Amino acid sequence: MKRYLDCNATCPPVRAALDAVAQTAAEAVGNPSSLHWAGRAARRIIDDARDRIADYIDAESGSVVFTSGGTESNNIAIHSAIAPHRSGRIVCTAIEHPAVLQPLQRFAESGFEVVRVRPDHNGVVSAASMLAAINDQTCMVCMMLVNNESGVIQPVSEVALRCREQNIPMLVDAVQALGKVALDFRQLDVDFMSLSAHKIGGPKGVGALLVRRGVKLLELAPGGGQERGRRSGTENVPGIAGFAAALGEIDFSALAPIRDAFEQQLVTQIPEARIIAAEAPRTANTSLFVLPGMDGETLLMQLDLAGFAVASGSACSSGKRDPSHVLLAMGLNESLARSSIRVSFAPGNSLADAEALVAALVQSRNRLKGMAGLTA
Numbered sequence: 001m002k003r004y005l006d007c008n009a010t011c012p013p014v015r016a017a018l019d020a021v022a023q024t025a026a027e028a029v030g031n032p033s034s035l036h037w038a039g040r041a042a043r044r045i046i047d048d049a050r051d052r053i054a055d056y057i058d059a060e061s062g063s064v065v066f067t068s069g070g071t072e073s074n075n076i077a078i079h080s081a082i083a084p085h086r087s088g089r090i091v092c093t094a095i096e097h098p099a100v101l102q103p104l105q106r107f108a109e110s111g112f113e114v115v116r117v118r119p120d121h122n123g124v125v126s127a128a129s130m131l132a133a134i135n136d137q138t139c140m141v142c143m144m145l146v147n148n149e150s151g152v153i154q155p156v157s158e159v160a161l162r163c164r165e166q167n168i169p170m171l172v173d174a175v176q177a178l179g180k181v182a183l184d185f186r187q188l189d190v191d192f193m194s195l196s197a198h199k200i201g202g203p204k205g206v207g208a209l210l211v212r213r214g215v216k217l218l219e220l221a222p223g224g225g226q227e228r229g230r231r232s233g234t235e236n237v238p239g240i241a242g243f244a245a246a247l248g249e250i251d252f253s254a255l256a257p258i259r260d261a262f263e264q265q266l267v268t269q270i271p272e273a274r275i276i277a278a279e280a281p282r283t284a285n286t287s288l289f290v291l292p293g294m295d296g297e298t299l300l301m302q303l304d305l306a307g308f309a310v311a312s313g314s315a316c317s318s319g320k321r322d323p324s325h326v327l328l329a330m331g332l333n334e335s336l337a338r339s340s341i342r343v344s345f346a347p348g349n350s351l352a353d354a355e356a357l358v359a360a361l362v363q364s365r366n367r368l369k370g371m372a373g374l375t376a
């Protein structure tokens with residue numbers, strides 16, 4: 001039996017999104033930039049989706065710029081904020097997604113000072129430590145709202161307030177927050193916020209960058225001037241329709257009892273298992289844990305053979321063998337960081353899935369311990 005428990009990597013598409021994608025792909029045949037009836041019909045679909053997304057996160061419609069997803073949104077925001085500067089300090093959390101850390105690394109290599117602020121042992125990057133890193137040279141601040149590995153909710157509001165006061169562009173990567181925690185773009189009042197459709201049951205390869213009114217975007221790929229000259233390229237009309245249709249379709253909070261039961265059974269049956277960030281505010285579907293002495297990749301492969309789809313380390317780079325930078329930043333040593341598994345429950349998962357996963361983990365752990373000549 002196959003069980004999908006890797007929702008933070010990508011969430012299985014919801015029916016409403018699949019229907020919207022199929023219908024739009026079949027019926028909205030025109031190019032949304034064309035002036036004729038077919039173009040106007042496609043344009044209307046985009047405009048409706050824009051209104052719906054803006055409404056969902058309390059933003060103005062004009063703030064929503066459609067992109068190919070979270071990675072592109074983060075890159076546009078970072079390049080736009082830093083473009084006017086030749087040097088300066090960029091403050092980010094050390095637990096950002098690679099879609100933030102990698103572009104910032106390029107700026108570090110070209111002379112910018114990138115300060116990566118570490119979380120506490122619970123995975124929380126305190127507002128105080130972010131604020132302490134901001135100086136008068138700071139030209140950008142990046143702080144994710146929810147970490148993709150731990151599910152920990154970060155205190156972005158206080159940092160946003162300071163950035164507004166000091167007129168520092170701030171990017172909030174809300175890719176893992178959408179649908180899981182309340183989002184209010186107007187109230188947050190930051191320059192940029194990134195979203196991605198496939199984390200909420202929408203299609204892959206489409207997302208949005210929220211941009212505060214008056215903030216200029218740097219076009220990374222100049223062209224036909226779509227999205228009011230802010231992001232060129234013919235819009236992914238079916239994807240955009242699917243994104244809007246997916247909004248609010250999943251009640252992630254309903255997954256909390258399953259996650260909690262899983263963690264409780266895990267630590268009962270594998271006493272050495274350690275739940276990461278158990279005391280921090282976390283999204284309801286995510287459980288990150290370490291099994292000391294085990295190799296996360298090997299465990300993952302054994303679980304895969306048993307039909308379970310889970311992640312080890314960072315899901316977006318699960319082909320890589322590097323230990324999780326998030327766990328290292330939290331102060332775990334390499335060996336513990338390599339023993340991590342992330343389970344992110346998806347709609348449709350049940351208590352029976354959680355129980356079956358614990359049983360499979362016990363079996364894998366006993367087998368691996370046996371192979372290592374240890375007693376289980």
Ligand SMILES: Cc1ncc(COP(=O)(O)O)c(C=O)c1O
Binds near residue numbers: 009072144146176197
């Ligand atoms: C926090 C975070 N930011 C950005 C991304 C990248 O989003 P996308 O896959 O839409 O490019 C991800 C994907 O896992 C993510 O978890």
